[in-house]
Amino acid sequence: MNKLDFAPRGFSQTEFEQRTIRAQQMMHGAQLDALLLTTEPNFRYFTGFKSQFWESPTRPWFTIVPLTGKPIAVVPEIGRVGLENSWLDDVRTWPSPRPEDDGVTLLADTLSSVAGRFGRVGALLGPESHLRMPVANFERVRQLLGKTEVVDASGLMTALRQVKSAEEIAKIHTMCQIASDAFEHLPNLLRAGDSERVNTQRMRIDLFERGADSAPYLMAASGPGGYDNIIMGPTDRVLTAGDVMVIDTGTIYDGYFCDFDRNFAFGHADDLTRRAYDVLYQATDAGIAASKPGATTSDVCNAMWAILEAGGALSNDVGRMGHGLGMQLTEQPSITPTDGTVLIPGMVMTIEPAMTFAPGRQMVHEENIVITEDGAKLLTRRAPVDIPIID
Amino acid sequence: MNKLDFAPRGFSQTEFEQRTIRAQQMMHGAQLDALLLTTEPNFRYFTGFKSQFWESPTRPWFTIVPLTGKPIAVVPEIGRVGLENSWLDDVRTWPSPRPEDDGVTLLADTLSSVAGRFGRVGALLGPESHLRMPVANFERVRQLLGKTEVVDASGLMTALRQVKSAEEIAKIHTMCQIASDAFEHLPNLLRAGDSERVNTQRMRIDLFERGADSAPYLMAASGPGGYDNIIMGPTDRVLTAGDVMVIDTGTIYDGYFCDFDRNFAFGHADDLTRRAYDVLYQATDAGIAASKPGATTSDVCNAMWAILEAGGALSNDVGRMGHGLGMQLTEQPSITPTDGTVLIPGMVMTIEPAMTFAPGRQMVHEENIVITEDGAKLLTRRAPVDIPIID
Numbered sequence: 139m140n141k142l143d144f145a146p147r148g149f150s151q152t153e154f155e156q157r158t159i160r161a162q163q164m165m166h167g168a169q170l171d172a173l174l175l176t177t178e179p180n181f182r183y184f185t186g187f188k189s190q191f192w193e194s195p196t197r198p199w200f201t202i203v204p205l206t207g208k209p210i211a212v213v214p215e216i217g218r219v220g221l222e223n224s225w226l227d228d229v230r231t232w233p234s235p236r237p238e239d240d241g242v243t244l245l246a247d248t249l250s251s252v253a254g255r256f257g258r259v260g261a262l263l264g265p266e267s268h269l270r271m272p273v274a275n276f277e278r279v280r281q282l283l284g285k286t287e288v289v290d291a292s293g294l295m296t297a298l299r300q301v302k303s304a305e306e307i308a309k310i311h312t313m314c315q316i317a318s319d320a321f322e323h324l325p326n327l328l329r330a331g332d333s334e335r336v337n338t339q340r341m342r343i344d345l346f347e348r349g350a351d352s353a354p355y356l357m358a359a360s361g362p363g364g365y366d367n368i369i370m371g372p373t374d375r376v377l378t379a380g381d382v383m384v385i386d387t388g389t390i391y392d393g394y395f396c397d398f399d400r401n402f403a404f405g406h407a408d409d410l411t412r413r414a415y416d417v418l419y420q421a422t423d424a425g426i427a428a429s430k431p432g433a434t435t436s437d438v439c440n441a442m443w444a445i446l447e448a449g450g451a452l453s454n455d456v457g458r459m460g461h462g463l464g465m466q467l468t469e470q471p472s473i474t475p476t477d478g479t480v481l482i483p484g485m486v487m488t489i490e491p492a493m494t495f496a497p498g499r500q501m502v503h504e505e506n507i508v509i510t511e512d513g514a515k516l517l518t519r520r521a522p523v524d525i526p527i528i529d
Numbered sequence: 530m531n532k533l534d535f536a537p538r539g540f541s542q543t544e545f546e547q548r549t550i551r552a553q554q555m556m557h558g559a560q561l562d563a564l565l566l567t568t569e570p571n572f573r574y575f576t577g578f579k580s581q582f583w584e585s586p587t588r589p590w591f592t593i594v595p596l597t598g599k600p601i602a603v604v605p606e607i608g609r610v611g612l613e614n615s616w617l618d619d620v621r622t623w624p625s626p627r628p629e630d631d632g633v634t635l636l637a638d639t640l641s642s643v644a645g646r647f648g649r650v651g652a653l654l655g656p657e658s659h660l661r662m663p664v665a666n667f668e669r670v671r672q673l674l675g676k677t678e679v680v681d682a683s684g685l686m687t688a689l690r691q692v693k694s695a696e697e698i699a700k701i702h703t704m705c706q707i708a709s710d711a712f713e714h715l716p717n718l719l720r721a722g723d724s725e726r727v728n729t730q731r732m733r734i735d736l737f738e739r740g741a742d743s744a745p746y747l748m749a750a751s752g753p754g755g756y757d758n759i760i761m762g763p764t765d766r767v768l769t770a771g772d773v774m775v776i777d778t779g780t781i782y783d784g785y786f787c788d789f790d791r792n793f794a795f796g797h798a799d800d801l802t803r804r805a806y807d808v809l810y811q812a813t814d815a816g817i818a819a820s821k822p823g824a825t826t827s828d829v830c831n832a833m834w835a836i837l838e839a840g841g842a843l844s845n846d847v848g849r850m851g852h853g854l855g856m857q858l859t860e861q862p863s864i865t866p867t868d869g870t871v872l873i874p875g876m877v878m879t880i881e882p883a884m885t886f887a888p889g890r891q892m893v894h895e896e897n898i899v900i901t902e903d904g905a906k907l908l909t910r911r912a913p914v915d916i917p918i919i920d
Contacts, residue, residue: 266587273654
């Protein structure tokens with residue numbers, strides 16, 4: 139069994155009250171009567187409702203945050219018991235699936251009833267958002283709302299969620315420690331002669347034995363001296379001497395992700411591999427050091443890229459070198475040359491330098507940090523200084 | 530190790546060619562120049578691209594099926610290698626994330642280039658669909674397309690995907706057999722005195738040891754003589770004598786789900802529990818027997834409900850008694866009194882009668898079938914005739 143102190147499950151009611159109040163403050167600033175939320179993380183953020191049932195795409199679920207008072211749930215009948223056991227007082231249901239009116243009129247009526255002050259409802263329509271409801275139904279809701287406008291509130295939700303509470307950080311820290319334990323044990327489980335898939339499933343089982351809840355992302359990639367992608371595996375490719383394999387995991391504890399990776403060499407590592415590993419290790423250090431309150435994501439990006447470029451990087455095909463982390467595997471902001479988001483205490487980020495260091499040979503390192511008044515604090519335990527060799 | 534014959538991984542190129550040709554036939558009928566697809570299952574259906582990276586909601590991914598020729602991928606740069614190794618010839622990429630133009634102009638240009646014949650592009654806007662891209666970007670694409678209309682094609686995609694190929698059915702069958710093995714072994718792993726969560730994690734690990742790839746849905750619920758919901762657990766509730774627990778699993782083998790459940794009684798089962806179990810068992814039999822080509826989902830629903838009602842059902846709060854199954858945990862059609870979809874050979878369905886048989890006491894049974902010319906064929910191995918007792 140594990141010796142970790144696991145963060146307690148669930149949240150205090152204060153947590154949800156404070157999230158709601160912060161949202162309502164921002165809504166006043168944005169002149170919004172209500173926020174309409176349709177995706178699992180946003181729904182859970184305000185209700186605490188945590189269910190795997192979101193895996194079923196059949197039924198839409200809605201939370202409305204009004205300008206005053208508690209959030210209102212507008213959900214399929216199957217969700218009534220779960221929501222009635224939440225901190226909410228107002229749970230409205232309809233029998234779903236009902237294709238001819240799958241919550242549309244109930245949602246429009248509820249929005250209308252709270253949209254009297256500014257005549258504006260915020261929905262998430264902007265960058266990195268999607269609406270988890272049929273577009274035709276969204277258009278119908280807009281019609282039914284008449285003069286009440288539906289405007290984009292994606293920036294508001296990003297600002298709200300990107301600063302994590304102490305309770306949220308504790309969950310992410312727990313998950314990062316479970317996965318750090320698993321990665322440090324992994325050399326005992328990896329074997330040349332087995333496939334990426336078989337090796338990865340050993341880590342999956344180990345993660346659960348250590349207390350992880352689920353592992354929606356457990357990616358592996360390998361190749362001689364490096365890999366040519368970081369999103370397609372694990373495959374049936376069999377590991378042999380000279381291979382480098384990366385395993386990257388987005389594993390969940392109580393609804394919060396870690397997201398980091400580790401690299402392993404099979405049999406031996408050539409000089410180019412060792413050098414790439416060292417450059418990426420240094421770039422990660424530089425990214426962590428640059429992640430101070432008041433610095434921007436672009437500062438962090440530039441600090442890493444300077445080291446990668448000096449170290450012989452040919453390119454970066456990932457599109458960024460880190461991102462926000464929390465209820466989603468990836469959240470805003472992005473660590474890119476142009477993102478420019480100012481780092482604030484409470485933000486949880488991945489530091490993820492990547493480079494192609496020879497044709498067809500990529501390497502990626504990744505750690506998870508939280509921004510504090512004193513700079514970055516590691517949530518993961520740092521990768522080994524030298525690439526582990528699997529005999 | 531397992532004695533199952535596992536279906537081979539991946540698909541023949543013929544499979545993708547036939548899917549594309551079937552789609553193009555339907556597109557001619559609907560006068561569509563192109564289909565625009567944004568979600569993981571639809572993207573995978575035409576490209577074969579299978580990646581856990583969809584867990585990251587940051588970047589949009591697009592597949593376009595033109596009226597002639599192979600599908601075209603319009604994807605973030607990070608997906609280039611994976612797509613270039615697919616059967617597609619035309620892979621267009623942009624560096625993502627790029628909030629100011631995250632694939633919008635590239636997508637619009639590509640759609641415009643194939644939308645000359647009818648001036649109509651089909652996107653999924655209707656029942657049970659959602660667009661996995663920001664609404665603001667979708668509206669911008671519509672603007673850029675000028676006179677080319679974007680219309681709903683969700684019915685077309687439903688019709689296409691709901692009839693499974695032999696290769697698809699083999700994968701679902703494999704997954705159903707793995708989970709049947711796991712459920713039959715489960716009485717050896719379940720223990721009173723442990724929580725729903727701990728008991729469920731034992732099954733999770735067992736599923737992986739038997740060859741499942743991932744388990745996005747592994748739900749448990751319990752209570753004295755029945756449970757009051759089927760979507761909120763597993764929780765830290767500790768099992769004690771007199772409890773009934775259901776475990777419902779949507780587990781994946783090579784990208785295809787099973788979705789079925791089993792019920793267990795701890796210590797003993799009272800008469801009401803045994804009777805409910807028996808009624809649900811009979812209703813399941815009736816649902817399977819009614820699932821013949823030419824019958825409708827409503828016929829199947831009525832066949833089950835007649836038995837549940839005669840057996841003392843107070844209500845059904847699930848909203849339906851089964852659904853399609855495949856790349857998604859739940860797919861169209863729904864088994865409801867009004868759905869009315871005609872069953873066709875190749876459709877894979879869950880048969881899922883549920884009832885509240887006493888206040889706060891629900892029970893749900895579930896099996897998976899494929900419709901054949903000769904009627905329903907079970908993909909799962911049938912539940913035990915009597916509720917298993919865990920000592």
